Amino acid sequence: MKSKERLTMGIIHVFLILLAVVTLTPFVHIVLIAFGENVIGTGVTTPQSFTLRHFRLLLTETHFLRWMLNSFIIAITTVAVAVVLVSISVYALSRLRFYGRDHLFRGILLIQVFPLTLAMVSIFRIFAAMGLLNRLAGLIVVNAVLASTGLILIAKGYFDTIPLDIDEAARIDGASRLTILWKINLPLAKPMMTIVAIQSFVIAYNEYVISSSVMTQGLDRMPLAVGLQSMITGQYGTNWSLYCAGAIIGSVPMLIVFYSLQKYFIGGLTEGSVKS
Amino acid sequence: MSATNKVWILLCSILLVGSGLLWLPSVTFASGPVRVWFSHIEAENETLRAIARDFTAETGIPVEIVSRRSVFDAPADLVNNAELTDRPDVVFMQAPDIGGLVESGYLIPLEIGKDLRERFADVAFKAFAYQEKIYGIGYSVDTSGLLYNKALIAPSDLPKTWDAFFATASALTHINQEGKVIRYGTRLNPKDMWFNYPIIREYGGYYYGTLPNGAYNAYDIGLDSESMQGYVHRMKKAMSENLAISNPNHTESHISYEFACGKVAMILYGLWNAQIYQNMGVDYGIAPLPHHRDGSVSRPLSTVQGFVMNRFTLQPESARAFLTFLSQDENQQRLIEAGNRGDQKTGERNPANIAVMSSAYVQSDEILSSLCQIGKQSEPFPNIPEGPIWYNYTPTAFRTIFFGDQKEREVDPEQHLKMLADRIRADVASMNERAEPLQMTGTFWVWVLCIFSGGIGLRLFVRRKKGRASYRERLSKKETLLAWLLLAPLILLLALFYLYPIAHNLYLSLTDYSGINLRDYRVVGLSNFRYIFTAQISGLVSLTVWTIVFAVTVIGLSFLLATLFATLLERIRFSLARIYRVIFILPWVIPAVITLLMWQGLLETEGGMVNQLLGWFGLPAVPWLSHPLWAKISVVLVMTWFSFPYFMVLVQGLLKTIPQSFYDVARIEGANGYRVFTRITLPWVFRAMLPMLIMGLIMQFNQFGVYLLTQGGPAGDTLGAPGATDLLITYVFNTAFNTKRYALAASYSVIIFLFVGGLALGAMVIGKKRAEGELS
Numbered sequence A: 001m002k003s004k005e006r007l008t009m010g011i012i013h014v015f016l017i018l019l020a021v022v023t024l025t026p027f028v029h030i031v032l033i034a035f036g037e038n039v040i041g042t043g044v045t046t047p048q049s050f051t052l053r054h055f056r057l058l059l060t061e062t063h064f065l066r067w068m069l070n071s072f073i074i075a076i077t078t079v080a081v082a083v084v085l086v087s088i089s090v091y092a093l094s095r096l097r098f099y100g101r102d103h104l105f106r107g108i109l110l111i112q113v114f115p116l117t118l119a120m121v122s123i124f125r126i127f128a129a130m131g132l133l134n135r136l137a138g139l140i141v142v143n144a145v146l147a148s149t150g151l152i153l154i155a156k157g158y159f160d161t162i163p164l165d166i167d168e169a170a171r172i173d174g175a176s177r178l179t180i181l182w183k184i185n186l187p188l189a190k191p192m193m194t195i196v197a198i199q200s201f202v203i204a205y206n207e208y209v210i211s212s213s214v215m216t217q218g219l220d221r222m223p224l225a226v227g228l229q230s231m232i233t234g235q236y237g238t239n240w241s242l243y244c245a246g247a248i249i250g251s252v253p254m255l256i257v258f259y260s261l262q263k264y265f266i267g268g269l270t271e272g273s274v275k276s
Numbered sequence B: 001m002s003a004t005n006k007v008w009i010l011l012c013s014i015l016l017v018g019s020g021l022l023w024l025p026s027v028t029f030a031s032g033p034v035r036v037w038f039s040h041i042e043a044e045n046e047t048l049r050a051i052a053r054d055f056t057a058e059t060g061i062p063v064e065i066v067s068r069r070s071v072f073d074a075p076a077d078l079v080n081n082a083e084l085t086d087r088p089d090v091v092f093m094q095a096p097d098i099g100g101l102v103e104s105g106y107l108i109p110l111e112i113g114k115d116l117r118e119r120f121a122d123v124a125f126k127a128f129a130y131q132e133k134i135y136g137i138g139y140s141v142d143t144s145g146l147l148y149n150k151a152l153i154a155p156s157d158l159p160k161t162w163d164a165f166f167a168t169a170s171a172l173t174h175i176n177q178e179g180k181v182i183r184y185g186t187r188l189n190p191k192d193m194w195f196n197y198p199i200i201r202e203y204g205g206y207y208y209g210t211l212p213n214g215a216y217n218a219y220d221i222g223l224d225s226e227s228m229q230g231y232v233h234r235m236k237k238a239m240s241e242n243l244a245i246s247n248p249n250h251t252e253s254h255i256s257y258e259f260a261c262g263k264v265a266m267i268l269y270g271l272w273n274a275q276i277y278q279n280m281g282v283d284y285g286i287a288p289l290p291h292h293r294d295g296s297v298s299r300p301l302s303t304v305q306g307f308v309m310n311r312f313t314l315q316p317e318s319a320r321a322f323l324t325f326l327s328q329d330e331n332q333q334r335l336i337e338a339g340n341r342g343d344q345k346t347g348e349r350n351p352a353n354i355a356v357m358s359s360a361y362v363q364s365d366e367i368l369s370s371l372c373q374i375g376k377q378s379e380p381f382p383n384i385p386e387g388p389i390w391y392n393y394t395p396t397a398f399r400t401i402f403f404g405d406q407k408e409r410e411v412d413p414e415q416h417l418k419m420l421a422d423r424i425r426a427d428v429a430s431m432n433e434r435a436e437p438l439q440m441t442g443t444f445w446v447w448v449l450c451i452f453s454g455g456i457g458l459r460l461f462v463r464r465k466k467g468r469a470s471y472r473e474r475l476s477k478k479e480t481l482l483a484w485l486l487l488a489p490l491i492l493l494l495a496l497f498y499l500y501p502i503a504h505n506l507y508l509s510l511t512d513y514s515g516i517n518l519r520d521y522r523v524v525g526l527s528n529f530r531y532i533f534t535a536q537i538s539g540l541v542s543l544t545v546w547t548i549v550f551a552v553t554v555i556g557l558s559f560l561l562a563t564l565f566a567t568l569l570e571r572i573r574f575s576l577a578r579i580y581r582v583i584f585i586l587p588w589v590i591p592a593v594i595t596l597l598m599w600q601g602l603l604e605t606e607g608g609m610v611n612q613l614l615g616w617f618g619l620p621a622v623p624w625l626s627h628p629l630w631a632k633i634s635v636v637l638v639m640t641w642f643s644f645p646y647f648m649v650l651v652q653g654l655l656k657t658i659p660q661s662f663y664d665v666a667r668i669e670g671a672n673g674y675r676v677f678t679r680i681t682l683p684w685v686f687r688a689m690l691p692m693l694i695m696g697l698i699m700q701f702n703q704f705g706v707y708l709l710t711q712g713g714p715a716g717d718t719l720g721a722p723g724a725t726d727l728l729i730t731y732v733f734n735t736a737f738n739t740k741r742y743a744l745a746a747s748y749s750v751i752i753f754l755f756v757g758g759l760a761l762g763a764m765v766i767g768k769k770r771a772e773g774e775l776s
Helices: A001-033 A053-061 A062-095 A099-109 A116-129 A136-161 A164-172 A177-188 A190-206 A209-214 A226-234 A238-276 B003-022 B042-059 B071-081 B095-105 B113-121 B123-125 B163-172 B197-203 B228-240 B251-262 B273-279 B318-324 B329-339 B366-378 B388-404 B413-434 B442-469 B477-509 B526-537 B537-571 B574-589 B594-603 B609-616 B629-654 B658-668 B673-701 B705-710 B729-737 B742-775
Strands: B034-037 B063-066 B090-094 B136-143 B145-149 B180-188 B204-210 B216-222 B262-268 B284-287 B301-309
Touching: A001 A053, A001 A238, A001 B537, A001 B574, A001 B629, A053 A062, A053 A238, A053 B145, A053 B477, A053 B629, A062 A099, A062 A136, A062 A177, A062 A238, A062 B216, A062 B273, A099 A136, A099 B273, A099 B413, A099 B477, A099 B537, A099 B742, A116 A177, A116 A209, A116 A238, A116 B071, A116 B742, A136 A190, A136 B477, A136 B673, A177 A190, A177 B216, A190 A226, A190 A238, A209 A226, A209 B071, A226 A238, A238 B574, B003 B090, B034 B071, B034 B318, B042 B063, B042 B318, B042 B329, B063 B388, B063 B477, B071 B090, B090 B095, B090 B329, B095 B301, B113 B329, B123 B136, B136 B284, B136 B329, B136 B366, B145 B366, B163 B180, B163 B197, B163 B262, B197 B204, B197 B228, B197 B318, B216 B413, B216 B729, B228 B388, B251 B262, B301 B318, B318 B329, B388 B413, B477 B658, B477 B742, B526 B742, B537 B574, B537 B673, B537 B729, B574 B629, B594 B609, B594 B629, B594 B705, B629 B673, B629 B705, B658 B673, B673 B742, B705 B729, B729 B742
Parallel strands: B034 B063, B034 B090, B180 B262
Antiparallel strands: B090 B301, B136 B301, B145 B262, B145 B284, B204 B216
């Protein structure tokens, strides 16, 4: 029995390690290129000698830290805006019975089918009309919209699972809607908030298409994704090593966020998707 | 009104006003400085700022120099910003990009005085000449030449004619006893049209012919001429002599790398990897190309970069004055030196100014001086809007001609070249086709009205029946008001960032908006839709089928894998699972742009890491991305790799919600792990995740990642037909964008939006019905 158990565990680990290898392979390649010397193109050859030069170059000769800071500011603010936006909207969609609710909810899901990346001309016009061009505020707003619409399905599903009885008990005790939301619903929805927060962080941190079109002036005002991209086609010729080095450092904050919050994250996502 | 509601209203108003404040336009001045969009090289920007200060001191006109990300963005950004308050007055851009901008009216022709004309090489103006007017002043000439390794060939031995080039290259190629090539005379890429262009010219082929007045005639394509047979023959001979790459998937990068390794004597290339050649100890030089048979100079293609003027500038006189000022010899000198990073002399900027060419800075450096000789005589790439149509077909066509078709059969080059030229001509015609306004007949509107009112009628009928049958909850007016108020911020933002783009897109689909008509487009009715449904419907059915197969397989596989691995993770220690989870989440966290490129490299047939691994286990190499079926499999696998982590995170928590009693019953009945997984875990997880799966499926329809991985290829044998991995969306947009027919692209997106949206709506309604059915 014991040996059989051990065998099963062994097999499980073999599977997990296999998947880990498959998952990690491209990243091994990224690391090789980031540290590799004399890399021409990405698929040409495996580098033979290694150096820290690209990391040094990245930190000294580009606005890398500035880009990271920009992205961080954008992402953190997006998280704040998205969490507020999602909780208010989801509260209304989940807790209030009102005319047009189902249609509205379906509508919010449906418009996401439209590939926004193809309508950059229109997005640009909106930005221009509002004076949001070349401003971090603009990117924060648009990222918050992207994140909120994308997350409303999960968030509503989660909110629906919080029993109504508690609300009603509180209302009988004379609590106002605001108190109920603030003191009862939101604390219960903490896992959902974590999801919304992490996902909006990832969305805002990695957004490229819109940012690259509306941030036209100044090398130091760009978010990280756009700055990194400019290193492939810009200042340093086709410098893949620099790009990969940037991608590695750039992803560290997100991995830290994920690692430290994964308990909430996993718990939260689950219950959200149970019944939506 | 109760106190709570007042608080709510206050809160929402604060949010609304707050978001409004964010959008207050920045303060702008009516007559700002002359704004110049310049370089991605900061040293160069700083130098231009210094020059601008001199200019301001002299004239009193303020100038602002804007650092830019990349010169490639200049045309699109100019179109977007041309009429804004802080519009650029002078823009640095690539000459090949000006065609569409001139046609659409974004650039001002410049008066080039005799003095200016004499101080710059002809190429500086020729590149920016469009229909007998000049729209820009060239500053740097990006070009290529004969790059050679001094250790393998002495400068004096460099070939003088193309025939000599092939003879010398052949003589320099060394094969050791084992039959392995240890040194190459040259390496050519048979698929290429850019670096090989001078050789194509040698054999009488050409890109766009010119009219007597010097303007390009886009319909005159010299690729199916009889003399091109000579080129095909020559290139095939070079391939048999090891003078050309033998792997159809290899590119210039591979050639450049072989050169960097010191294995190749001469290549046709530029200085883009010069730093690496130096690092790897190659003593290289660059020389003008061999001459043509008749003794005339062989001209490599070049991309001239220079300054153009925004037609909507508010201060054309000041802008012109600054343009003249920065074109002065000493200012050009300062800029070129900054652009080449001073003493590093990187060759990034190749002067068009004659005084700079003959300056000590350039002449003291063998590479720089040789490069400007080449640049002076180069042929600027055609700046007409039709210019880039080439790129879309020549690699595929030449691949087929030199490496065989998809079944690796040889093809008749003559026939194939004709197909290539015809295809390009068809695209040129398509690009220049002006959509005819389509007048709708009365019958059409009657039909629309009938369908519309019929739909509403049906809807009301169903609603009434349902409303009577089931109990209808009373909706309080107060609650409705409160809800809409709470949702107002989100709805407002959605209206701005989703509804407006959708509506605008719908409007564009009814116009003749295109790359050569970016501004004064007019409404042409349903003309684009007619075009789609009459001319192009043939390929769409199979594409739609593949798109659906792709989306379903990716989501299905992701779901299965996610559930399986989430179950496995449940069984191991939490601390270990935590680490696995961080590893598994990586694909979701790192930008897809870079990981997709990595996959591209890993899946290379020769030398790709995946095939190397297979080789260790004694398995044969798999043509992952070059065989149609394998490419389809690869695309599905890679996209699954992207989407499974997110699902796995979802499933992991979900597993905790399965009631323990289910497992207890299963254990009593003696079910093994496999049965528990398929009978309990999978159905439970599936039911719970259905809404997410539907949304995921819908999102896969708009999957542009595939394009980054395979560019839709491998391409079919018919040029312009969908490639093996083209999805509906990537294919239709590619065809529309290749010919710059943006209104057509907009029409496609409307159709796809309706189609996919309809599917999504159907799935949601069915999902909801099922959920309600289960509840009752």
